[in-house]
Amino acid sequence: MTATVAVLVEHRDSESAGSGIAQPSFEALTLARTIGRPIAVWMGEQPPADAVAALGAYGAEEVRVLAIGERARHPKTAAAALAAATGDAALVLMVSTFVNKEIATHLALATGAGVVVDAAGAEMVDGRVEALQTVFAATWNVRTRVNADRAIVALRPNTTKAEPAATAGAAELVGVLAALPKMRETLASVTPVAREEGVPLSEAAVVVSGGRGTSGDYTLVRELADVLGAAVGASRDATDEGWISHEHMVGQTGVTVTPALYVACGISGAVHHRGGMQASGTIVAVNIDPDAPIFEIADFGVVGDLGDVLPQAIAALKAARLA
Missing domain, CATH: 3.40.50.1220 (TPP-binding domain)
Incomplete structure (x- = not known):
């Protein structure tokens, strides 16, 4: 049976042009296609049509939407929502950012998954996920096997060449309802930080x-x-x-x-x-x-x-x- 591989999509809602999807998410979808059945997970607001089309072009068979708004900004809340959307996934891929590493930690605690961050790649070997890393200031290359039934791998950008699928995925929109935990903190306000033009x-x-x-x-x-x-x-x-x-x-x-x-x-x-x-x-x-x-x-x-x-x-x- 083909394993389901979920990709947490990194997107920027403030962008005025294009799909707003960060390039490393397309890299993750490209990798996901080599491992199993790729699905995309969109968190925040409803995705625009061009973003859904772009995810389909890179092979996503489903786009699971967690319309939780600003609550997606809190790692613990985001992890709970992600757990609801990826219950059938043997592997969850995400971009290795500071926030996503925290989300991965909470998700692992909630699901019993194994976690590898700052990975350069991943593959399925004998039914288990193995991740590739460069560690100790890039002086060692290591291969890490996740012995748990589920794995979470955070990928460094530019480690997989993003390539559209030969046949586009259906990119079927699927809404997911998640029971979010009660938090002792609330988000009072959000002020976007001005970013320079160009690629981060x-x-x-x-x-x-x-x-x-x-x-x-x-x-x-x-x-x-x-x-x-x-x-x-x-x-x-x-x-x-x-x-x-x-x-x-x-x-x-x-x-x-x-x-x-x-x-x-x-x-x-x-x-x-x-x-x-x-x-x-x-x-x-x-x-x-x-x-x-x-x-x-x-x-x-x-x-x-x-x-x-x-x-x-x-x-x-x-x-x-x-x-």
Whole structure:
């Protein structure tokens, strides 16, 4: 019997264009199709028609809707609702965010499932879910088997290539009623935080980061990011100096990124920073110090002043686009 694989859809209701679905959710649906029967779980308000169509295009046979409004913002409430929608699922996939990790924990406690977070993939082996991870600042690759009957796996973005299904799923809308727990807290108000345009740092397929070597001037870093269609990151030194906001900080206590391409500009490569980006697909480093630790993990390194190197790289990339 084919296992049911549920995917918790990450969506942004505030987006004015497109389906509002975060790209990593399509990656999760792509992975779900390789394991079993994919279904999507939409939490919050009713999904728009284009979002339902997009989920179907990536193979979702059902779109189970938990119309619980703002209560979806509380991890314990969200976990209770998710438990009601995924009772038949052998595996629940979600994007590995701070909030979703907490939801996964509550869901596991409620259902007796095993949990793996920050995974790079998952598969079914001998009737059990096995997840792939890179751990200890990406110095080890491990395979974890969940011995429970149910598994919850939180996936890092950019670890599975999102591909539409050869045959679209039915994406049948199914409303789910959930008994939500009484909470000792209530949500008094919600104030959206203004976000920069473009792909969020944690989801970006390309990231260009600047460190102390920028001396506080991020003009070239932002220009290179714009040419590459990349998100802008930073080292802890740069954010501590106030050169760029802390939401851009890549590192063990900042944002962990796993892009296909990571460009480190003027970043020495301290352990803290490496722990947040070492699992990237290809790492390019530009640093004036030939002994900088970042070169130990770089696939391609350039020793030089970023003020000299980046303008040449930007010019070459622009020329290649016009060719």
